[in-house]
Amino acid sequence: MADYISKLQKLLEEGEFVVCSEMGPPIGADPDFIREKADFLRGYVDAVNITDNQTAIVRMSSIAAAKIAADEGLEMIIQATGRDRNRIGIQSDLLGASALGLRNVLCLTGDHQCFGMDEGAKNVFDLDSVSMLRAARRMVDDGVLLNGKDMDVPPKLFLGGAANPFADPFELHMMKVEKKIEAGMEFIQTQAIYNLEKFDKWMEEMRKRGLHEKCYIMAGILPTKSVKALRMMKKYVAGMDVPDYTIERMDKAEDKKEEGVQMAVDIIKHVRKIEGVRGIHLMPVAWEEITPRVVEEAGLYPRPEVSEI
Amino acid sequence: MIVGKLKDIKEIKDSLPDDIDSLLIAGCGSCVSVSLAGGEREADSLKELLNLYYQSKGKSVSIETETIKRQCDDEFLDELELPVARNQVVLSIACGVGVQHLAINNPGKIILPGLDTTFYGRTSDIGKWEEMCHGCGKCILDQFAGVCPVARCSKSLLNGPCGGSQDGICEVDDSIDCGWQTIYDRAEELGQLENLLDFESPKDWSTYKDGGVRSHKNPEFFQE
Numbered sequence: 001m002a003d004y005i006s007k008l009q010k011l012l013e014e015g016e017f018v019v020c021s022e023m024g025p026p027i028g029a030d031p032d033f034i035r036e037k038a039d040f041l042r043g044y045v046d047a048v049n050i051t052d053n054q055t056a057i058v059r060m061s062s063i064a065a066a067k068i069a070a071d072e073g074l075e076m077i078i079q080a081t082g083r084d085r086n087r088i089g090i091q092s093d094l095l096g097a098s099a100l101g102l103r104n105v106l107c108l109t110g111d112h113q114c115f116g117m118d119e120g121a122k123n124v125f126d127l128d129s130v131s132m133l134r135a136a137r138r139m140v141d142d143g144v145l146l147n148g149k150d151m152d153v154p155p156k157l158f159l160g161g162a163a164n165p166f167a168d169p170f171e172l173h174m175m176k177v178e179k180k181i182e183a184g185m186e187f188i189q190t191q192a193i194y195n196l197e198k199f200d201k202w203m204e205e206m207r208k209r210g211l212h213e214k215c216y217i218m219a220g221i222l223p224t225k226s227v228k229a230l231r232m233m234k235k236y237v238a239g240m241d242v243p244d245y246t247i248e249r250m251d252k253a254e255d256k257k258e259e260g261v262q263m264a265v266d267i268i269k270h271v272r273k274i275e276g277v278r279g280i281h282l283m284p285v286a287w288e289e290i291t292p293r294v295v296e297e298a299g300l301y302p303r304p305e306v307s308e309i
Numbered sequence: 310m311i312v313g314k315l316k317d318i319k320e321i322k323d324s325l326p327d328d329i330d331s332l333l334i335a336g337c338g339s340c341v342s343v344s345l346a347g348g349e350r351e352a353d354s355l356k357e358l359l360n361l362y363y364q365s366k367g368k369s370v371s372i373e374t375e376t377i378k379r380q381c382d383d384e385f386l387d388e389l390e391l392p393v394a395r396n397q398v399v400l401s402i403a404c405g406v407g408v409q410h411l412a413i414n415n416p417g418k419i420i421l422p423g424l425d426t427t428f429y430g431r432t433s434d435i436g437k438w439e440e441m442c443h444g445c446g447k448c449i450l451d452q453f454a455g456v457c458p459v460a461r462c463s464k465s466l467l468n469g470p471c472g473g474s475q476d477g478i479c480e481v482d483d484s485i486d487c488g489w490q491t492i493y494d495r496a497e498e499l500g501q502l503e504n505l506l507d508f509e510s511p512k513d514w515s516t517y518k519d520g521g522v523r524s525h526k527n528p529e530f531f532q533e
Contacts, residue, residue, distance in 0.1 A: 083464075087511055109471045112463060112481050123464070130468035131511045146511065164472040172493045175506060176469035183508065191472060238473035238480035 081110025137184025
C-alpha cells in the first residue's frame with residue numbers, strides 16, 4: 001500500500017475529483033466559532049483551507065484554528081504566508097503543524113499589509129512562495145532545514161501553492177508556476193474563476209507544458225450573491241477577472257442568492273470537464289454556509305469516505 | 310543619490326522649542342539639493358515662512374541660513390562652525406546622515422531635522438524621484454536584467470511576481486509599476502528571459518541592516 005502524507009493527497013492520488021473549501025478564522029479567540037463552521041462543512045468537502053491573516057487583517061492563527069477544526073474531524077490545509085514571518089518562523093511553524101497532525105500546507109507570498117488595517121506594519125517577505133516551497137520540500141524529503149541542519153524527525157507535509165490564471169503578462173506568471181512546481185509544489189489552488197475563456201486558455205498552456213501531470217490543479221470557485229460584490233472584486237481585488245457578462249447575469253436575476261449558486265454550479269460543471277483539473281476550491285467570502293448547497297447542486301455530494309492513513 | 314522631502318511646516322514649527330531666540334537653518338548642497346528639498350533655495354524659503362510665523366505670533370526670533378557643500382563630511386563642516394555657535398537651535402535640512410554628522414560634531418547643541426530622508430533614488434522626471442536601491446550590501450542587479458527586485462518589487466520577491474501584479478501595475482498602488490514586469494520587459498529585450506527561471510535561494514540579509522549596524526573601512530587607510 002502506498003504511503004500517504006495526508007487524506008487530501010490520498011484522494012487526489014486515487015483519482016477522486018476533490019472538493020476543498022475555505023474558512024476564515026475569527027478576529028478573536030473563540031474556538032466555538034471554528035467548531036460551528038466545521039459543523040456545516042463536515043461531509044460536504046474533502047479538505048478545508050484556513051487562511052493566514054488574509055488581506056493582512058489580524059485573525060486567529062491558521063495553525064491554531066486548523067487544529068481546532070481538525071479535532072472536529074475535518075481534513076485541514078493550513079496557509080502560510082511570507083508576509084509576517086521570516087525563514088526561522090515559517091520553518092518552525094511547519095514543524096509545529098506537522099507535529100499537530102496538520103499535513104497540508106498552502107505556501108503563499110501573502111497580501112501586502114496595505115490591504116488590511118495595519119498599513120504601518122513592517123513586512124517580512126524573507127521567503128517568497130517559491131523559496132518557501134523549496135524549503136518545505138527539503139524539510140519533508142531530505143529532513144534538512146534551510147541552514148543545513150538535519151532533523152531527527154522531519155515534518156510530513158503535502159505542499160500546495162496558488163496560481164492566478166488571469167494575471168498578466170501571461171508568460172511571466174506561467175514562469176512562476178513552473179518555478180513553484182520545480183521547487184516542490186504538489187497541488188495548486190487557483191484564483192477564483194469567472195472568465196472561463198481565459199481559464200481554458202491557461203489550462204491549455206498548463207497541458208502544453210505538461211504541468212498538469214506534475215501537480216494537481218484545483219479550480220478556484222467563489223460563489224457570490226450580489227452585483228455589488230462582483231463589481232467590487234472586478235475593481236478592487238488584485239488579479240481578479242470578472243467579465244461584464246457575469247455582472248449582467250447577476251444584475252438581471254430576481255433571486256440573487258439562487259443565481260449565485262447557479263453561477264457557481266455552472267462554472268464547476270465547466271471546469272470538471274477540463275483535462276487536468278483535479279478538483280475545486282470553494283471560497284465563498286462571507287457566505288461560507290452556502291458551500292454544502294453548491295456541492296450538492298454540482299453533483300459532488302456525497303463525498304468519498306477516506307480511511308485513516 | 311539620497312532623496313529627501315522637506316517636512317511639513319507645521320511639523321517643523323512644533324519641533325522648535327517655545328523659548329527659541331535664534332535659529333540656524335543649515336542646508337546641504339549635495340543629494341537633497343538635487344531632490345529640491347534641502348538646498349540653499351529651500352533653506353531661504355523656509356526662513357521666510359518661519360519669519361512670517363514668528364512675526365504673526367509677536368515673537369522675536371533671529372533666523373539665518375547657511376548651506377554647505379555636504380553635511381555628512383568633515384571637509385565642509387568648518388563653514389558651519391560660527392553660524393552653529395551663534396544660534397541657539399539648528400534645523401538641518403540635510404538627510405538623516407547630515408543631521409547626525411552635524412550633531413556628532415556639535416555636542417551640546419540641539420540639531421533638529423527639517424527633512425524626511427525618503428530613499429535612494431533617481432530623478433525620473435522634472436521634480437519627480439523614484440526609489441531604485443535599498444542598500445542591501447550585496448548587489449544582485451546582474452541576475453535581474455539590471456532591475457532590482459529588492460527595491461522595485463513592493464515585496465522584494467526574488468522568484469517572480471506575486472498574484473497581485475496586473476497589467477504591469479503593483480497591487481499596492483496604481484502609481485507603482487510592478488518591479489517584476491520591469492524585470493521581465495528588460496530581460497526580454499536583452500534576450501535573458503531564461504535567467505528568470507533560475508531558482509533564487511533566500512537572500513543572505515546579513516549584509517543589510519539585519520547584520521547589525523554597518524560600517525566599513527578602506528584598507529588603504531587602515532593597514533594592520
